[in-house]
Amino acid sequence: MQLLKLVAEQIQIGAPLPFNVRDASGGLLLACGQIVISPAQLASLLTRGMYADAEELRALKAGSRVAAEPPPLAARWSQAVWSIDAMLKTMPDALRFMGSCDEAASEVIALALQDGDLAIYHAVRQENLQLRQYGLTHSLYVATLCLMVSRRLGWPEERQRKAVKAALTMNASIIELQGVYAISGVRLTQSQRELMRQHPEDAYRRLRAAGIQDEEWLQAVAQHHEQVGGKGYPKGQREVVELAQLLRLADVFLAKISARVNRPALDIKTAVRQVYEQAPGNAMVASLVKEFGMYPPGELLRLANGDLAVVIRRGASLQCPLVMALANAKGQINANPVRLDTSKREYAVVAVESDKSMLARMPSERLYGLYGMHGLDSLNPTH
Template sequence: MQLLKLVESEIQLNVPLPWNVRNHDCTLLLAQGHVVANAAQLEVLLERGMYVDLEEKRAVEALAAPAPQPRKSIYARWSDAIDTLERLVHDLPLAPNFPEYIEVLAEELITLAELDADIAIFMAVRQDQARHLRYGYSHSIYTALLCILIAQRMEWTAARVRLITLAALTMNVSIADLQGQMAGQDYPVLDRQRAQLRTHPTDSAAQLAEAGITDSHWLDAVRQHHEQTTGDGYPTGLTEIDELTQVLRMADVFMARISPRAIRPPMTVQDAARQMFRDDKGGVLSSTIIKVLGIYPPGSLVKLASGELGVVMRRGAEARTPLVAAVTDAQGRSVTTTLHRNTAEPAYAITSPAADDKNLLSRVPPERLYGYAQAGTQP
């Protein structure tokens, strides 16, 4: 038995002792549960010498220590990010400590993108079509993700990556709930809704300024994220727009096109990329987005030369050769095991995109494709 001498701070008056107390030769002085009633009694005991068995003390401390929290999966952390943004925006413009909290959220998204960008893209492409009411928040989260990937591909500094992430998260704070309402409605945009959309860049920037945001580049990006170099944008028809704001606008529009609405299905990633490339006249920014996502980004449903249908899991070395998980056999029957197909091999080459099949895709959650083992190494 290894004894450890006790000091005054380890004994609480009128609180049962958590362990047995002994003297220097291991003789029991006070049994576990005994109560030292007053300071005078404690002083006498300390002068005599109070000891505890080291192993017993460690065992008690281990029991008293809070249980470690289970590490959240990367999927739960993406969902939590949407929840966090919704809470922060609902408190605007009087949200306490908003600048600090939105910075923390931006850092979390950058971390998640670095942990596994393919899983992040999968979740953005395969958005939950039943959650229209939260569209305003999920759209900002996934637009921020796309901005992060584009900015990193263009080798921007960490400070600029952070800035565009913050702008994407906050560009629509004044209409986030309206966006959810509009995504779920089965009728066209109303005039009053259109009026709010028209002024939301300046309204959002004003709310951010009132909440304590002072970074002029951040506020300018929010004010200008619907402006176009042609002068056809809004709210002021600017023609001089910096690169960061142009990236933000293109990511915003791209994500909106591939997102579901009650009144229309989402545009395919391939059609959205084609339209963006045409609008940008084949410019550097649209080309970069296509390079970031690939022709068939994670989450896309595709037809293979083998006759199978598959879901893209990971981008490949070439834009047209991603790693795919077969979800049907050659006869179109669902498979219960995940079979990986390298589409660079002629036998499994992608022949075309496939129309979304909600029943089929509902049976292919990201956990089935990617598992939990690599679902985030951060606590």
């Protein structure tokens, strides 16, 4: 395949793509027929580098149509981020918002159900390239984790879906500010701090104006930074609805394990311990801890044989995940990552590696395949 680098003028925002858009290695970023939703998405694609197959471009010029490839999971995860962006921008139009919110929630649920391990991998990996879109990616991962925990708790499907929608909309008024802060790390101004403090109520008002009448959803958004006992904000409420407690738990935990320009991500073990110590008998916290396990997908490990490996699947036990070996004990990179089972003594986990820079060069498709390896049972609470 001969790849030609694309420029902004070759992409029409809001119109179906006439060709498949690929990365520098030929991996599919957007399938023919998919839509670049916004200038921000286009800018992100240009930063990453986008290419097209020269043969497809010649076929288009000759008047032929390009066959669309089914989008791989990685491309669908990327597109989901921009669907959330588009959905939030429809809030002033109640009719459009209702439909786009349903569509965004359905796609998040479908992605997580298709491969729960890949969902956790994306949340743990948190590429620095995504910092500018931190507000959007954070909403996506919080929604995914809320789905996982609520499933483990046995909530009805309709309530699970409500949790996803609440997570996708709880930061509606500060999405851009979250991205600015994540990428700059500069101290917020007084007005920005006040905007942060008031954003739960701002989001509540926006949702109410957009026609949302579900009181549990609305109260969850309004209270998602409150804490039982009165130590939260913006009102210091002592009683907090259950759904708001779930939102806050997922929000705080994922913020802890997400890097910023001015601070590294907290390691998973420490983040898990911190949320557990705050509420050791809480069923939600216990469910989150069980969902992530000791070594969640995306964690980088050193094995007994010296290999450096990344977790791709939670194993039958918390201590024994399935991994892909990326490099040997001498630091030599594996051209083709090797799948290993850490329940075997020679591949046992001996340490967690803090430097995850190697993962930035490892597309998730090389670890999981184009379409993932699990079906609907990947979120079955049996881990």
